[in-house]
Amino acid sequence: MSGTILLTGGAGYIGSHTYVALKRAGYEVVILDNFANARDDVPDRLEVITGAPVTLHRADVLDKAAVAEVFRAHKIDAVVHFAAKKAVGESQKIPLEYIETNCTGLVNLLMAMRDAGVFKIVFSSSATVYAETEDWPIPESAPLGYASTYALTKLMGEQIITQAAGSDDRWRHGILRYFNPAGAHDSALIGEDPQDIPNNLMPYIAKVAVGELPELNIFGNDYPTPDGTGVRDYIHVMDLAEGHVKSLDALMAGGDSHIVNLGTGKGYSVMDMLASYSRACGRDLPYKVTPRRAGDLACYYGDPSKARALLGWEVARDLDDMCQTSWNWISRRSNMRAG
Ligand code: WQD
Numbered sequence: 001m002s003g004t005i006l007l008t009g010g011a012g013y014i015g016s017h018t019y020v021a022l023k024r025a026g027y028e029v030v031i032l033d034n035f036a037n038a039r040d041d042v043p044d045r046l047e048v049i050t051g052a053p054v055t056l057h058r059a060d061v062l063d064k065a066a067v068a069e070v071f072r073a074h075k076i077d078a079v080v081h082f083a084a085k086k087a088v089g090e091s092q093k094i095p096l097e098y099i100e101t102n103c104t105g106l107v108n109l110l111m112a113m114r115d116a117g118v119f120k121i122v123f124s125s126s127a128t129v130y131a132e133t134e135d136w137p138i139p140e141s142a143p144l145g146y147a148s149t150y151a152l153t154k155l156m157g158e159q160i161i162t163q164a165a166g167s168d169d170r171w172r173h174g175i176l177r178y179f180n181p182a183g184a185h186d187s188a189l190i191g192e193d194p195q196d197i198p199n200n201l202m203p204y205i206a207k208v209a210v211g212e213l214p215e216l217n218i219f220g221n222d223y224p225t226p227d228g229t230g231v232r233d234y235i236h237v238m239d240l241a242e243g244h245v246k247s248l249d250a251l252m253a254g255g256d257s258h259i260v261n262l263g264t265g266k267g268y269s270v271m272d273m274l275a276s277y278s279r280a281c282g283r284d285l286p287y288k289v290t291p292r293r294a295g296d297l298a299c300y301y302g303d304p305s306k307a308r309a310l311l312g313w314e315v316a317r318d319l320d321d322m323c324q325t326s327w328n329w330i331s332r333r334s335n336m337r338a339g
Contacts, residue, residue: 001249004028004074006118008061008109009082011038014124014181014237016046016190018080021241023050025249030074032067033083034060037195045189061105064112071116078120078251079113080244081106084153088128088295089199091150102153103160110164119170120251122244123161126154127179127233127261127302137233137265137303140177147295158259165257172255174247178262179233179302181240183322184329191329192237201273202234202322206330209281216285218270220292225299229270233263233301236317236325246311263302264315272319280323281331 005022009015010031016038022029031043031054043054055074059066061083070076084102085091091098106123113119130138131145146152158175165171182202184191197213198204207213221228243262250258268276278284308314 001252002026002028003077003252004030005248006030006032006070006074006076006079007082008032008079009084009124011035011042011056012082013192014240015082016042017185017237018082018241018244019046020049020185020190021238021245022080022248023052025245027248028055030055030057030070030076032057032059032061032070034058037086039193042190049185049187049189061109062101064108067108067112068115071112071118076116076118078122078248079109079118080122080124080248081109082124084124086150087199088148088150091148091153095149098149098153099156102150103156106157106160110160114168119168120172120248121161122174122176122247122251123157125158125175125177126151127177127263127300129155129158129177132297134299136267136299137263137301138261139303140259140261140306171257172251173257174251175259176243176247176262177259177302178240178243179235179300181237182234182326183236183238183317184325185238186325188325188328188332191326191333193333201232201270202277202326205273205277205285206326208285209277209327210330210334212334214286216274216287217290218287219290219296221289222292223298225269227269227271230296231267231269231299231301233266234268234273234319234322235263235315236322239315239317242316243307243311243313246307246313250311258310260307260310261302261304262307262313263304265302265304267299267301268319273323276319276323277327279320280327
């Protein structure tokens with residue numbers, strides 16, 4: 001496909017991998033990012049991976065003038081929107097800032113799009129918009145709800161987009177609900193790079209594997225799951241990125257708006273991930289079992305059949321690929337920092 005895409009949050013973890021997938025698919029891409037959760041040298045590394053200069057606007061989606069400038073400077077055909085705050089725990093501490101960035105920022109973007117005559121958007125939503133359930137795998141028709149301000153902002157984001165679409169039939173959206181992104185690009189030049197102690201499982205294990213953290217704390221092994229530890233739908237970040245390209249392709253080809261899960265359709269436990277990461281890094285990793293983490297569910301994974309039917313997308317990578325690419329990334333980054 002061809003066209004010029006505004007990629008907000010394009011210097012972040014999922015955004016940077018989606019940048020690579022969009023360029024490989026033939027799109028021109030303009031990144032808008034405030035680098036609140038991205039290292040400054042990500043664009044340089046994207047230039048190495050893609051072999052082409054990166055077009056970057058260092059700005060915040062809350063800055064109306066800066067967002068309008070992007071649409072003045074470039075003929076944008078569609079938007080892939082990642083720029084948002086995304087830590088569940090943090091969202092409980094600063095809910096207003098999460099609503100401001102994730103919802104007001106989205107409204108700013110949609111208004112700038114409308115003013116520029118741009119009506120195609122792929123929106124990064126989340127599986128956290130599903131109400132707590134024991135009916136797995138979770139289909140898109142499952143009841144919605146939220147257990148955190150982060151999840152509320154994603155649910156509100158979906159509804160802001162569908163409300164806009166209801167008022168003007170020029171809007172077309174791809175709302176993508178994904179589960180647990182993991183892994184890194186094959187080049188080991190980009191990957192998940194949390195600035196502080198990670199909340200999520202894989203980046204925490206990665207820091208144990210590279211010696212930056214002493215051991216993994218397993219939050220409970222008394223859940224009603226095969227080995228007692230939590231089960232989640234981990235999806236390789238490049239599968240996720242390619243899912244965004246498929247959604248965009250469908251909109252660019254004149255396809256209808258859609259809401260789909262991007263997941264593997266199966267669950268992996270904490271112990272499954274630990275065993276796979278041990279194979280990837282070549283040694284057993286230390287851990288201890290601690291009490292459950294408040295708010296955690298036993299099991300959570302999605303039904304990806306609608307994405308396969310509508311977009312022709314399905315995952316091409318498994319847990320071992322996620323762990324191996326994560327290990328390649330973090331061991332390279334750690335050696336670079338040590339060097
Ligand atoms: C996974 C499993 C933990 C850390 C995420 C976030 C957010 C959202 C997707 C998109 C659970 C266990 C974890 C650790 C552990 N993203 N664990 N020790 O809980 O699904 O939440 O959902 O919207 O990224 O909300 O992911 O990686 O935090 O936990 O034992 O140090 O690993 O109990 O069973 P989770 P997670």
